[in-house]
Amino acid sequence: MTSEELDLNRLISIFGGNANPALTTEICKYVGVNVGNSKVSRFSDGEIFVEIGENVRGVNCFIVQSTCSPPNDNLMEMLIMIDALKRASAGAIVAIVPYFGYARQDRKVKPRTPITAKLVADLLSAAGATRVLSVDLHAGQIQGFFDIPFDHLYATPILRDAFEREGLGGDNTVVVSPDAGGTERARAYSKYLNCSLAIIDKRRDSPNESKVHHLIGDVEGKRAILIDDMIDTAGTLCNAAKAVMDHGAAEVFAGATHGVLSGPAIERLNASVLSKVWVTNTIPQEEKMAACPKLEVLSIANLVGEAIKRIHHGDSISSLFD
The missing domain is CATH 3.40.50.2020 (Rossmann fold)
Structure with a gap:
């Protein structure tokens, strides 16, 4: 010792x-x-x-x-x-x-x-x-x-490394902020990954319920990464993923530090167009990993x-x- x-x-x-x-x-x-x-x-x-x-x-x-x-x-x-x-x-x-x-x-x-x-x-x-x-x-x-x-x-370095292992980054990738409030966070990731940035205009009518109104930026033919600080009921994330795919993205991933994943979150993720979702273990995820094959947990x-x-x-x- x-x-x-x-x-x-x-x-x-x-x-x-x-x-x-x-x-x-x-x-x-x-x-x-x-x-x-x-x-x-x-x-x-x-x-x-x-x-x-x-x-x-x-x-x-x-x-x-x-x-x-x-x-x-x-x-x-x-x-x-x-x-x-x-x-x-x-x-x-x-x-x-x-x-x-x-x-x-x-x-x-x-x-x-x-x-x-x-x-x-x-x-x-x-x-x-x-x-x-x-x-x-x-x-x-x-x-x-x-x-x-x-x-x-x-958790930026931890998530960034996971994205790079997946081959994400460069001209064929776009980082997407699921709302205007997360633009600064998404911009930091786009800088790290040397790729473009897009922003979703989201309106929230009540807690845990949101609707996508516009997508600002070019996602057509690109692999998109939705970035947020947390995923709670996954309504915002899944709506944003669908909007990105509807605008011509080739594939959609998501990364967030905190996987709260409450209520219908797991069912929504399983039914979504998302290929993979990364979260960290700031919150224990053992049971949720077993229920959601798209979920990958990174250690902090x-x-x-x-x-x-x-x-x-x-x-x-x-x-x-x-």
Whole structure:
């Protein structure tokens, strides 16, 4: 064992909640430490109880927990684990939230509605987190909701590598944003892949329901990649894929960081014109992979593990994406 590994085992503990056990194990393997000893249980009435099973006094502690379905249970579990570490005199407490739930509630869309993303930020700070790390926020401005340091990771290199392995890129490929809000993200991918860009004009009449009105750009005869930060019910994605094919595309793929895949998403993907859909394991996908042969899951473990090492040693996070 190297001196660095001895140092990490002594000064880093990585704990995982019930939301991402497999991802936590992968991250620990990359970092070179064991999964932190903790026990999460429930009282008969459903209350969550957390017990930390090792000495964390002065130790940099990292909690890996996506606030995916069931979001309220996973969020509360993480808050209680943060509180337990704070009361055990942990050195730093870093909340690693690969998928930041409630991120779509980042502003008031109607009178008398909440900004729940800000509430979640306040809860994490109040519980005792000293730093938060997340991957591909739905809106980058959410970083400003935090009064503690926030590190924002991007799954772009992971998805880009998957696209290149599929032979995508160059003049015969076009990156398509499924709505105007995702144009900046799609433009970044088109630059990386050295290909053209198209944008879909989408109108949303109610939550989880959207309609395609126009397609801006040339997709005829090209292999199209639909890029988004998340796939929830897959209505937007499947409608966009059909519109792209109707405009003469040769083949349509899709890539997204977060595969929420709720409600009818799997059925829609299976019935869609999409050839393949890539998501990452910010949200566990084992059951959904078995139900959807088009789905391919990419791991963010090495990316998050490298970020943990850099946070611990005080190195730059942004240089990961230079």
